[in-house]
Amino acid sequence: MARSLLKKRIASREDNFLQLAEKSIFHYSRSPYRKLLEPKRIAFRDLKSWVSRDGLEAALRTLELEGVYFTVDEFKGKVPVKRKGITFRCEEEMFDNPYLSFVYEVRSGATRSAGTRIRIDFDYLHQRSLYDAFLLDLHGCLTAPIANWFPVFPGAPGINSSLRFAHIGNPVRRWFSQVAENQVRVNWEKRWGTKAIFAVSRFYGLSLAEPEYAGLDDAHKVANWAAEALREHPTCVVYTFAASAVRVCIAAAEANLSLKGAKFLVTGEPLTPQKKKEIAAAGAEAIPVYGISEAGVIAAGCDQIHAHSDHCHLYKDTTAIIPHKHIVPNFDLSLDSYLFTSLLHESPKLLLNVGMGDYGDIDTKDCNCRFGELGFDTVLCNIRSYEKLTGEGVTFVDTDFVRILEKELPERFGGKSTDYQLIEEEDSKGFTHLQLLVSPRVGRVNENDVLNKFMMLLKRGESSPESWAQSGSEMWQQSGMVQIKRGSPLSTASGKILPFHLHKENSHPTECTTK
Numbered sequence: 399m400a401r402s403l404l405k406k407r408i409a410s411r412e413d414n415f416l417q418l419a420e421k422s423i424f425h426y427s428r429s430p431y432r433k434l435l436e437p438k439r440i441a442f443r444d445l446k447s448w449v450s451r452d453g454l455e456a457a458l459r460t461l462e463l464e465g466v467y468f469t470v471d472e473f474k475g476k477v478p479v480k481r482k483g484i485t486f487r488c489e490e491e492m493f494d495n496p497y498l499s500f501v502y503e504v505r506s507g508a509t510r511s512a513g514t515r516i517r518i519d520f521d522y523l524h525q526r527s528l529y530d531a532f533l534l535d536l537h538g539c540l541t542a543p544i545a546n547w548f549p550v551f552p553g554a555p556g557i558n559s560s561l562r563f564a565h566i567g568n569p570v571r572r573w574f575s576q577v578a579e580n581q582v583r584v585n586w587e588k589r590w591g592t593k594a595i596f597a598v599s600r601f602y603g604l605s606l607a608e609p610e611y612a613g614l615d616d617a618h619k620v621a622n623w624a625a626e627a628l629r630e631h632p633t634c635v636v637y638t639f640a641a642s643a644v645r646v647c648i649a650a651a652e653a654n655l656s657l658k659g660a661k662f663l664v665t666g667e668p669l670t671p672q673k674k675k676e677i678a679a680a681g682a683e684a685i686p687v688y689g690i691s692e693a694g695v696i697a698a699g700c701d702q703i704h705a706h707s708d709h710c711h712l713y714k715d716t717t718a719i720i721p722h723k724h725i726v727p728n729f730d731l732s733l734d735s736y737l738f739t740s741l742l743h744e745s746p747k748l749l750l751n752v753g754m755g756d757y758g759d760i761d762t763k764d765c766n767c768r769f770g771e772l773g774f775d776t777v778l779c780n781i782r783s784y785e786k787l788t789g790e791g792v793t794f795v796d797t798d799f800v801r802i803l804e805k806e807l808p809e810r811f812g813g814k815s816t817d818y819q820l821i822e823e824e825d826s827k828g829f830t831h832l833q834l835l836v837s838p839r840v841g842r843v844n845e846n847d848v849l850n851k852f853m854m855l856l857k858r859g860e861s862s863p864e865s866w867a868q869s870g871s872e873m874w875q876q877s878g879m880v881q882i883k884r885g886s887p888l889s890t891a892s893g894k895i896l897p898f899h900l901h902k903e904n905s906h907p908t909e910c911t912t913k
């Protein structure tokens with residue numbers, strides 16, 4: 399079913415896009431896109447003729463050149479949208495798909511703010527589960543035992559993947575959660591809603607695994623499960639964050655367990671070459687799964703050998719991507735960010751050239767795999783984010799860090815806004831760390847005090863019980879994600895000191911040469 403449906407949808411992606419655009423943009427009076435289209439006098443028939451003449455991606459580029467796009471900050475309402483002669487501010491609700499019924503809400507990771515609210519409905523889960531079936535089949539593990547290791551509700555990937563795998567007839571055998579249920583505060587609706595999902599599943603005779611706590615130090619629990627599954631089956635699947643997968647492989651090596659045959663579907667953070675190597679060292683295989691909360695999983699890795707560790711095929715029947723030149727304020731970088739467009743009516747958010755803070759390479763290539771056979775010929779790799787700092791699968795939005803580094807730490811410990819800097823680094827095991835650099839100019843400080851204050855400021859996101867920043871700061875504390883280092887902040891090639899300094903060998907951004 400998955401194969402034939404995906405094939406049909408690739409063939410009709412332009413028609414699907416046009417139908418969706420006509421109904422939910424041009425004929426939907428509250429669409430935020432109309433504020434950009436109307437001043438330019440772009441009508442639906444224009445878009446239709448561009449698509450039929452030049453193809454979908456070229457038509458999207460024409461729209462982009464006309465100013466019809468939203469950056470991630472505009473989309474989230476953090477900055478006003480300014481185009482020639484018009485200024486307005488977006489609210490994230492404006493992008494909700496008005497034609498969906500919804501069943502439950504999840505939150506994307508972010509601190510302070512509650513994160514982006516995403517409404518999920520069953521039609522959407524059904525459509526998504528087809529890709530799961532296709533992907534598992536491609537990797538020879540459609541019926542292999544599956545476990546996931548994701549935080550409890552309201553984190554999205556745990557509950558979403560559990561329901562999707564159940565829908566294709568292969569429910570997860572175990573759901574491990576890096577965060578204990580009593581470590582997150584959610585309102586009673588969510589608490590009972592979660593219980594209801596499991597009660598209903600039992601009522602229908604389906605064993606939906608309930609989350610069980612396995613902190614980051616308990617990776618051996620997941621490793622044991624995988625090793626046991628592999629004794630009875632040729633393959634098994636662990637769906638988790640990339641860093642969590644590395645933890646499982648290290649735990650397996652320490653216990654002398656072989657994970658030969660295990661497939662790690664890894665998501666939430668880049669699958670770097672080092673992480674891929676660590677996973678391969680345990681005999682297992684890492685398969686990158688790329689998703690954004692606003693559109694779900696939109697790309698995944700195949701079974702062929704590729705030069706890039708995070709080589710993914712774009713699910714081009716559901717999403718179109720074009721690159722957009724973007725200058726990132728806090729990083730002093732110019733890069734090609736991705737602009738996303740949703741093509742199917744099940745999409746929870748209606749995206750038309752919307753940036754999500756991610757960037758990377760995008761290419762059209764033939765591949766000798768089943769994705770290639772089907773026509774999934776758009777390839778993504780070197781995917782990174784400039785808007786978020788990600789570690790252990792948890793993302794924090796950079797604006798929170800900027801305030802902490804430039805204002806709150808100097809106020810408490812002395813020094814100026816440029817005396818504190820975060821440096822993202824990957825250690826030899828493939829774990830990402832954030833070094834909090836404190837300039838010698840600041841004088842004598844108790845390093846533990848600085849670290850505790852920093853974590854406390856991050857955790858303030860807990861004031862919102864909806865925020866899964868709670869899970870995030872909990873996981874960062876468990877993993878010793880942030881380390882203090884004394885030294886002068888590093889400047890960029892253009893001589894600026896910025897609150898962040900990224901060491902990213904595999905990324906392509908070029909430093910701006912500012913005049």
Ligand SMILES: [Zn+2]
Binds near residue numbers: 701702769770
């Ligand atoms: Zn391929």
